[in-house]
Amino acid sequence: MATNAASVPTASVGDYVGWLARRWWLVALAVAIGAIGGLGVAATQPKVYVSETKVLVMQVGQDTTVKVNLDTESQVVRSTTVGSAAKNLINTDTPVEELVSRVTVTVPANTSVLSITFDAPTVAEAQRGSQAFAQAYLDQRAAEAQKNVDVQGAAMRDEIAGLTKQLDEVAAQLVGLAANSADRQKAVQKQQILTAQINTLNSRLIPLLATTVKPGNILSAATKPTSPAKPDMMLYLVSGVAIGLLLGLAGALVLDRMDSRIYHSRQIPYRNDVPVLMEVQRGRGAAVADAASALGREFSLLRNVLRVAAGAARGGRPSATDALLICGAAPGPAVEFVVANLAAAFARSGERVVIVCTDSTSHLPDLLGVSPSRGLGDVIAGDVTLDNALYAVPAIRGVSLLGAGRLDPRVELPVATVSDLLAQLQQQADRVLLATAPPSRAVDAQALSEIAASVLLVVETRVARADDVEESVEQVARVQGPLAGLLVVRSPRVARKFKRKVAAVPVAEAPTVPVSELPRAGRDFDQTMVIPRVGEDGDRIEFWAPGSDTVAKKANSKRNSSSDQTTSADLR
Secondary structure, X not given: OOOOOOOXXXXXXXXXXXXXXXXXXXXXXXXXXXXXXXXXHHHHOOOEEEEEEEEEEOOOOOOOOOOOOHHXXXXXXXXXXXXXXXXXXXXXXXXXXHHHHOEEEEOOOOOOEEEEEEEEOOXXXXXXXXXXXXXXXXXXXXXXXXXXXXXXXHHHHHHXXXXXXXXXXXXXXXXXXXXXXXXXXXXHHHHHHHHHHHHHHHHHHHHHHHOOOXXXXXXXXXXXXXXXXXXXXXXXXXXXXXXXXXXXXHHHHHHHHHOOEOOOHHHOOOOOXXXXXXXXXXXXXXXXXOOOOHHHHHHHHHHHHHHHHHHHHOOOOOOOOOOEEEEEOOOOOHHHHHHHHHHHXXXXXXXXXXXXXXXXXXXXXXXXXXXXXXXXXHHHHOOOOHHHHOEEOOOOOOEEEXXXXXXXXXXXXXHHHHHHHHHHHHHHOOEEEEEOOOOOOOOXXXXXXXXXXXXXXXXXXXOOEHHHHHHHHHHHHHOOOOEEEEEEEEOOHHHHHOOOOOOOOOOOOOEEOOHHHOOOOOOOOOOOOOOOEEOOOOOEEOOOOOOOHHHHHHHHHHHHHOHHHOOOOOEO
């Protein structure tokens, strides 16, 4: 049982994520739209194919101690010089800058390999472009290396020619010098030096001229792409889903903030003078909970609380009747559910219960398995007596129903007349439950709360709004109605658009049972519920229970004495 705490209830983690559970459909819809949108945008993008060519870069020249800088070589591949050569190989009119912008060069770690990729709208163009840039790079590097060889060779030849000329001049000087002269010795030494230099240069020139320039080679030819590299369908799909998820979450949060419906008791406007007596779950199964079930025990606890709250709610003021008024904050099936289970709870304690329904649109009779043809409207109009308008509830022993009958919803109830009728019912019944329409739809609840012993306001989640609760409490407070508290009924998720027609178990039409024939509460009364059965001949079959013989005899004698008045209208 949940009651209001001494302070304002604080939100829990479940409250912060509850809106997501309530608006999951919006998030799912946004994600689906985002995914479809992402794929749609990807479908409109032009297809791009990428081909890759791998080139092994080798050292050129005689100095093998210098390593090739592959980062520099990768920039050479994307140079305009190589781009112009590749353009000539491809034989295209595309500008060099655009061709270069399509090239991507990467260097695998710890290798001397350049990975040259080229993207193009078609597979053939991608292959030709990648292969052309790889070949143009190797050709450019070979030409540059050959140019360096030629320059070095020319420089060596020029140096050899100069040394040779000097050597000839020294040889001419030796002819005119004496054999033992100092000048001759100097000339001979110079001749030897020049000869050694020329021999050294020749030893370097010959290998240089014999060098074969090999800048590198193509390890793998341009690959043939089997699918376009762009657009990336997975990337667009994930991006669309992410955008849809963010928009869905934002939209769900905004809708939840704009939604004033109550989804749990913590959303009810907090009032110190109006406690939340209980919060129960309305299932999709049987209308009346079994006494041994958890829900049945909860209603038994609520019954005990209402007995005490009836006196405390009026603050000691006397009431015209001892009726318990039950109404909802908003139209919904929760009031019918609560009235039926409260009636069963009071009946299980040995009380004789009469349910008075003033709502002509209520399906409470269908829920209880009763098909009344007369009701409160007929009694007020004087067409039938109060005893003839009462109908026994077949599934709950000790409970009778006074339906709305021919009540005109456009005409207000005569409170004085209804008060007199309730006083007559309470002369022989132990408990009267008064079910009315919500205060937001009719004034019956406010008018009858003046004469009721206490008022129970039912708040159905997913149906009632915070404004409905505040308005209902305010209407009862204006007439100083004895509002005992609130009962929160957690409605199933499918109850947002509930079906007003209640599917009840088919039962025979219950005969009219006067109030005087209802079993009285006492120690001799057996509290075991007796469910009437219908035999093949249409007669009701009562299971025997202790103390039930006298009641059966009285009922049979009274029906026999008035057999001339028992018609098909009496067996409804």
